[in-house]
Amino acid sequence: MNVETRPEILDQAIEYFNQAREIAEGWLLSPAAWSQLGLLVAAYLLARLADRKLKPFFERLLTPAGKKKSLLSKLRLFVLMFLPLILPLLAWAFTGIGEQVTRSLFGSGAVIAFGKRIFLFLAVRAFARKILKDPFLKLLGRYVLIPIAALYTIGLLDAVITKLDETIVPLGNMSFSILFAIKFAVLGGVIFWLGRWSHEQTTQVIKQQKEMPPATRELAAKAAEIGIFGVAFLVLMNIMGINLTSLAVLGGAIGVGLGFGLQQIAANFISGVILLLEGQATVGDYVELDGGEAGTIVRMTARAAILETYDGRWIVVPNEHFITTRVINYSDAGSAKRYEAPFSVSYNSDIEAIPAIIEDAVAELDFILTDTEEHKPDCELRAFGDSGVDFAVEFWVNGIDDGRNKFTPRVMMQVWKTLKANNIEIPYPHRVVEMKTADQEAV
Incomplete structure (x- = not known):
């Protein structure tokens, strides 16, 4: 390859390689370099010995007894996370002491200074891999913190920063x-x-x-x-x-976006604020919307409310629906609510005696409210049907008759047992079928 046409980055790489080779040859032939290398090994061995002694001591000292959740226990556990840094930091500290000794004796300490930076890199690497637990911080440590520490170790950090600062990216009228x-x-x-x-x-x-x-x-x-x-x-x-004033154009663009494409998001956000201020529907309320969605509000976000149905499904309902449509709020979980259970009896039954029998039987259920006269079960005659007499028993309970509680099916089972015990017939449809012979058809 012609030297004149060779890329500049290749020339820089060759230059750095030649400098590294000269430094390595100087270290190999220098007694001072060998002494510094010996100090590096001694510093590491001493740090390893101290780590074996200190780590069990700090583990016993900082580990809380039992499962305490006090502020002091959390602080001790937080400090306990940093134990993996003891070895590299001790080696870094002992190497710093050795660097001072070699510079005072030989007037140089390039080898031991390089080893010191290696131990600092190992500390940063242990911090990023073993201590950072949050996914975002772990990602930041892997792709930002460790590369910066590696560049600092080999002495290229300043050069890389300068190069990145000099590389300008144009973006319309802006550049950075x-x-x-x-x-x-x-x-x-x-x-x-x-x-x-x-x-x-x-x-x-x-x-x-x-x-x-x-x-x-x-x-x-x-x-x-x-x-x-x-x-x-x-x-x-x-x-x-x-300068925040330079964001005025961006703010205007966002305003235009809200006026067109983001108007629904803005409407849902404002509706959510209104709901929170007025308290018409909040977390814990059981609601039924005009569209048929029903469930308990388990979460309210800036855009929508999340309903959990009795069968565990989650329904995301935009906040705007709570403002612009009809909403039935069964709120105040635990308050008294009325339900009814329909049933029918035969026309041969003693219709006048049935209300008292059913009311007494339903009142025996432990979840039925009987504390006031208004809350006691009330059995009413509803209609004279084709096959029997239609009744309905009204009852009051604390809570909502949904898939978790199922109050009405339990009441209907009680009605069934009571009717059966009193020999009251539950009707079923009767049909009359006429069979005609061939002679009758001819007539």
Whole structure:
């Protein structure tokens, strides 16, 4: 390959290789380098010996007894997570002491300084692989923290940063360096991760305030979420030196988008705020919508409410439906509600005696309310049917007659047993069939 046409990056790689080879040859032929290498080995062995002694001691000291969940126990467990860093950090510290000794004796310490950076790299690697548990932080450690530590170890960090800062990416009327884009992505991810973590902690604290109404708790949680992420956005813009006035055009574009494509999202968001403020429907309420959807509200988001049906299915209902359509709210789980169980008896039965018999039998069920006169079971004559006399027994219970409770089937079973025990016939349809002979048909 012609030297004049050779790529610049290849020339830089050759130059770095030649420098590394010269450094390695100098280290191999230098007594001072061999002494520094010996100090490196001694520092590592000493750190390993100290690690074997200190790690069991700290494990016994920091491990909480039993399953305590106090703040001190959580703090001790948090510190216990960092035990894998003892070995590389001790080696790094002992190597630092050895570096001071070699520089005072030989006036140089390049070998031991390189070993010191290796131990620091091992500490960063252990931190990213063994200590970080959150998926996002683990990803950040693997693809950002470890590469930065590796570049620092081999002495190329400053050169790479300079190169990234000099590489400009044009974007319309704007331009930015690759280094700026990387910083923005990393800082943005970290700040919004902290915002998400803060939001989760704040939501837990708010939901533990049982004296607050459920709607107020949900509204406070939403307000805290908006506030936290709003502050996170402002902090990110301030750190990156972005002038907020330059976002006016972006804000106008978002406004146009809300007016056209995002109007449903905006409507659902505003409807959710109205629901939380008025408390017409909140988490824990059993609701039935005009479209037939029915279930218990288990979660309310900025866009929709999630209903859980009696058979465990989740229905996502946009918040706007709670405002623009008819909604039946059976709210206040545990309050008294009335239901009825229909049945029929034969025309041969003593119709006047049936209401008292059924009312007494239904009142014996443990879930039937009989505390007031209005709540006692009431058996009523409803109609004279084709096959029998139609009755219905009305009863009051605490809760909702859904798939979990099934109050009505239990009441109907009680009615069946009572009718059978009193020899009261339950009718069934009768039909008269006429059989004609051939002579009759001829006539």
